[in-house]
Amino acid sequence: MCEPAGGAVQRAMEAAVRVRVLWALLVLLVPAVVGEELETVEIRLRGGSDDNEGRVEVLYEGEYGTICDDEWNINAANVVCRQLGYKGAVDFKRSSFFGPGTGQVWLDNVVCKGNESKIGDCSHRGWGKNDCNHDEDAGVICSTEVRDDIDISDRYVSQVTLRVGDIRLRGLTKRIPQAEGYVEINYQEKWWPICADGWDYNDAKVVCGQLGFRDALTVDLRKYRYERPLLHKDAWLTRVDCTGSESTLTECRLERLIQGTVSLPCLSNMTAVVKCDLGPRYSGVSPTTHRKLSAITTQPKFVRLKGGANTGEGRVEIYYNRQWGTVCGQSWDLKQASVVCRELGYGSARSAPKGAQFGQGHGPVWLDHVVCTGNELSIVDCAHSNFSATSCTHDHDASVQCNVPDLKVKEKIRLSGGRNPREGRVEIQRGRKWGIVCSNSWTYKEAGVACRQLGMGYALHALKEVWYFEGDKLDFVMADLECDGTEEALHFCRYKSWTNKGCKSHQVAGIICTQARLPDLVPDASQVRQSIYLEDRPLYLLYCAAEENCLASSAYQMEWPYGSRRLLRFTQAVANFGKADFRPNIDSSQWIWHQCHAHYHSMEIFTQYDLLSENGTKVAEGHKASFCLEDSHCYDGYEPKYDCNVGEQGISMGCDDTYKHSLDCQWIDITGVPSGTYTLEVIINPLRAVAEMDFENNRISCKLNYNGYQVVANECHLGEDELLNSIY
Numbered sequence: 001m002c003e004p005a006g007g008a009v010q011r012a013m014e015a016a017v018r019v020r021v022l023w024a025l026l027v028l029l030v031p032a033v034v035g036e037e038l039e040t041v042e043i044r045l046r047g048g049s050d051d052n053e054g055r056v057e058v059l060y061e062g063e064y065g066t067i068c069d070d071e072w073n074i075n076a077a078n079v080v081c082r083q084l085g086y087k088g089a090v091d092f093k094r095s096s097f098f099g100p101g102t103g104q105v106w107l108d109n110v111v112c113k114g115n116e117s118k119i120g121d122c123s124h125r126g127w128g129k130n131d132c133n134h135d136e137d138a139g140v141i142c143s144t145e146v147r148d149d150i151d152i153s154d155r156y157v158s159q160v161t162l163r164v165g166d167i168r169l170r171g172l173t174k175r176i177p178q179a180e181g182y183v184e185i186n187y188q189e190k191w192w193p194i195c196a197d198g199w200d201y202n203d204a205k206v207v208c209g210q211l212g213f214r215d216a217l218t219v220d221l222r223k224y225r226y227e228r229p230l231l232h233k234d235a236w237l238t239r240v241d242c243t244g245s246e247s248t249l250t251e252c253r254l255e256r257l258i259q260g261t262v263s264l265p266c267l268s269n270m271t272a273v274v275k276c277d278l279g280p281r282y283s284g285v286s287p288t289t290h291r292k293l294s295a296i297t298t299q300p301k302f303v304r305l306k307g308g309a310n311t312g313e314g315r316v317e318i319y320y321n322r323q324w325g326t327v328c329g330q331s332w333d334l335k336q337a338s339v340v341c342r343e344l345g346y347g348s349a350r351s352a353p354k355g356a357q358f359g360q361g362h363g364p365v366w367l368d369h370v371v372c373t374g375n376e377l378s379i380v381d382c383a384h385s386n387f388s389a390t391s392c393t394h395d396h397d398a399s400v401q402c403n404v405p406d407l408k409v410k411e412k413i414r415l416s417g418g419r420n421p422r423e424g425r426v427e428i429q430r431g432r433k434w435g436i437v438c439s440n441s442w443t444y445k446e447a448g449v450a451c452r453q454l455g456m457g458y459a460l461h462a463l464k465e466v467w468y469f470e471g472d473k474l475d476f477v478m479a480d481l482e483c484d485g486t487e488e489a490l491h492f493c494r495y496k497s498w499t500n501k502g503c504k505s506h507q508v509a510g511i512i513c514t515q516a517r518l519p520d521l522v523p524d525a526s527q528v529r530q531s532i533y534l535e536d537r538p539l540y541l542l543y544c545a546a547e548e549n550c551l552a553s554s555a556y557q558m559e560w561p562y563g564s565r566r567l568l569r570f571t572q573a574v575a576n577f578g579k580a581d582f583r584p585n586i587d588s589s590q591w592i593w594h595q596c597h598a599h600y601h602s603m604e605i606f607t608q609y610d611l612l613s614e615n616g617t618k619v620a621e622g623h624k625a626s627f628c629l630e631d632s633h634c635y636d637g638y639e640p641k642y643d644c645n646v647g648e649q650g651i652s653m654g655c656d657d658t659y660k661h662s663l664d665c666q667w668i669d670i671t672g673v674p675s676g677t678y679t680l681e682v683i684i685n686p687l688r689a690v691a692e693m694d695f696e697n698n699r700i701s702c703k704l705n706y707n708g709y710q711v712v713a714n715e716c717h718l719g720e721d722e723l724l725n726s727i728y
Helices: 005-029 032-037 074-083 202-208 293-298 334-343 444-454 524-532 543-547 553-557 719-727
Strands: 042-049 052-058 063-067 087-093 105-107 140-144 167-170 180-187 192-195 215-217 239-240 254-255 274-276 305-306 314-322 323-329 347-350 365-367 399-402 413-418 422-429 433-437 460-465 476-477 509-513 521-523 533-537 562-568 572-576 592-594 599-603 607-614 617-620 655-659 668-670 676-685 699-706 711-718
Touching: 042 140, 042 167, 052 105, 074 180, 202 215, 202 274, 202 413, 305 399, 314 365, 334 399, 413 444, 422 476, 444 460, 444 509, 521 524, 521 676, 524 699, 524 711, 524 719, 607 668, 617 668, 699 719
Parallel strands: 063 105, 323 365, 433 476
Antiparallel strands: 042 052, 052 063, 052 140, 087 140, 167 180, 180 192, 180 274, 215 274, 239 254, 305 314, 314 323, 314 399, 347 399, 413 422, 422 433, 422 509, 460 509, 521 572, 533 562, 562 668, 572 655, 592 599, 607 617, 607 676, 676 699, 699 711
């Protein structure tokens, strides 16, 4: 029986209303966390020998991180492989089978049914919540068969491993660094060119950034007219589409020929060519122009990196209002990091560590909520909150690891005779000849440069005699070496000769390097300024101090116990902002018992106090014989471990050791010093007996006005800040 058309229309409208109501109820019932998981999650594989295998990395908050292998199984591997466009997984891997990753461990306890469309849809503890390290990174091996429901020609190939070493420029002539040439990619142990179709400035900028250069320049293609190679039919990349803000070519949209599936011809049949901008940092630099790089890197800057062992890495610091401060890392990602790297003359960022990975800074946190497009010239050009308008603390300090050009310096240094690859006698190549380095001026600065040149982290020890290291008999090839500590190679340091003139046979330089994190001691300049005062102390109260040799030599010519000594007293507070505890350089069995203080002293020289005249002449010095190290105060989240009177001594990470002005020997004896203007210097760990992440922040300098009966301190600051303070 037929019904009126109007009735059918009415029922259709009612059905539509019911659908809308049900949909609204469904939206209300879906938990909020699901909405978060339904966001697109980019994923890639790293460390494998082919496209279809590797360590799983996911992109979250602009930074790639790994997945912990807790509960990792074939179901999760299937989800990852299908998300990447393969039909499924062949195997799953645990315990960093494809090598450990870097940066964040984004996901832990991932449990999948196997039919999820992306890994973020599986259950997990939450982004960034884990109890894992990179020794537990998860991996997969996917089937080589691709899904039938995906158009391969439109697919991003982000799963392909494109490390810095997998991209090169092959120029018409070899240069150091190689900044111009046609682009080649290493795939399956073979170098492949890239098709020039659609190649533009943005593509070139990303390639240059990944190779360690700050920008791309216009290239004159006329000289490549006859040398430019033609592409054959099995060229690897036939389309590249970058926006210019990417940190690596992997992040761009890439199209490649997949044999037997789809053909993407190279219409121009020509290879992409780029010319990178060396910038002032690398212009004219090579291992034969020894002073060029050093001169450039000491130029004043308003952005700097601190605490890193390698070139182009460290905690980001901004100079503002005559003071260095840090950047909050809560919204930090590769775009922000790349702006900093390029501002400093490096390429794009390969990592954007958060959480004070290179130690905590001091002073204000200048920038927070930093958001960059990736094309800014300076980090201060990015959107951010007002300077210092933040509640962010230094345990969130942002850092960068930049791509830097290959200067071919690693192959010009080697170690011999050590018990392991990170220690031994330093040997340098000059021309075709290998030789040893004279240790007559060898310090932690030179040792740090050597470890950096070798890519072996921080300098743990600077050895001046290495007779216990076996090695071939070699001549001296470098003497009177002097580095400022920032150079990329010993070849860039200052030296007086390539000969052994003035060097004795036992003066051979050696090093012990470490990849481990180190402490970083920073004295508090404000404590010195606020606490300084004079005291005329009677001799009868100074017997214990005299026993420890804490007085000037003239004190021992006096008629004891009559008379007094004029003492410049102040409080010293030393914080450990590094990534490891600061421990004494000698074993506890060698500590010295001091009866007067009734405790052991674990370091003979921990701090040096000097009073200098206006022309730099030392007029008085502290004579504190030795020190007891303990945790006087710890910051939020840290607990004290060391006590002068009980057990071990040291300064814990996140704690400070405070020597109050009232303590014995916490002074400089200035008896007999005339009135005038002086400089007070306080130097922590002056002999560098214990390795640190950064020695440049160990010195305080204060201007003192002394009128004979009163003293006033002003302009107290860390010694590393003197250059900019004197200019601006």
